[in-house]
Amino acid sequence: QVQLVQSGAEMKKPGSSVRVSCKVSGGTFSTHTITWVRQAPGQGLEWMGRVIPVLGTADYAHNFQGRVTITADKSTTTSYMELSSLKSEDTAVYFCARPADRGTFDIWGQGTKVIVSS
Amino acid sequence: DIQMTQSPSSLSASVGDRVTITCRASQSISTYLNWYQQKPGKAPKLLIYGASSLQSGVPSRFSGSGSGTDFTLTVSSLQPEDFATYYCQQSYSLPYTFGRGTRMEIK
Numbered sequence: 001q002v003q004l005v006q007s008g009a010e011m012k013k014p015g016s017s018v019r020v021s022c023k024v025s026g027g028t029f030s031t032h033t034i035t036w037v038r039q040a041p042g043q044g045l046e047w048m049g050r051v052i053p054v055l056g057t058a059d060y061a062h063n064f065q066g067r068v069t070i071t072a073d074k075s076t077t078t079s080y081m082e083l084s085s086l087k088s089e090d091t092a093v094y095f096c097a098r099p100a101d102r103g104t105f106d107i108w109g110q111g112t113k114v115i116v117s118s
Numbered sequence: 119d120i121q122m123t124q125s126p127s128s129l130s131a132s133v134g135d136r137v138t139i140t141c142r143a144s145q146s147i148s149t150y151l152n153w154y155q156q157k158p159g160k161a162p163k164l165l166i167y168g169a170s171s172l173q174s175g176v177p178s179r180f181s182g183s184g185s186g187t188d189f190t191l192t193v194s195s196l197q198p199e200d201f202a203t204y205y206c207q208q209s210y211s212l213p214y215t216f217g218r219g220t221r222m223e224i225k
Contacts, residue, residue: 045216103209108161
């Protein structure tokens with residue numbers, strides 16, 4: 001079955017960037033979008049954006065416009081989420097997810113904890 | 119962006135109770151509404167999609183209803199493993215926004 005496996009935890013300084021990966025195994029990579037969602041400590045889920053691998057295009061939430069880049073590498077069936085100009089408020093667990101249909105997320109990665117601290 | 123408002127934000131209930139969580143969209147989303155369950159330290163788990171369709175493997179005590187702007191998630195008889203946080207999410211239009219969650223605790 002389809003599995004999403006994310007890269008490990010990161011600790012970053014304010015102002016730096018972080019790149020988190022999401023390896024997709026099983027299924028067909030290009031036929032589904034990959035979405036990224038984040039969850040700050042004790043907070044709810046926040047949709048960040050998605051990539052459409054077959055087109056190589058991405059859509060982003062307004063809150064992250066200009067700071068986030070989501071890509072997909074079809075050769076390695078991996079999606080990447082890069083967040084720049086990090087602030088302490090970006091401390092969160094970042095999840096990738098794949099929708100069964102449209103924006104219905106039935107498959108999730110295990111989450112990657114990113115801590116932003118000086 | 120479509121705003122999703124969940125209520126209550128938390129609730130206390132006992133095993134065997136019937137509980138209902140409400141989700142309201144800021145505009146009509148037809149039945150493009152999903153419900154997720156999340157336990158601490160884990161990824162969300164899809165429970166209900168399309169407002170009322172039960173995801174494969176999810177117990178039948180979970181049910182969803184609604185259309186347009188008002189939706190509900192009902193658990194007919196709470197089990198110990200159901201104590202978690204529940205989120206609604208609209209998949210009508212980008213960005214696919216989530217509600218702020220309902221934390222379900224044991225009374």
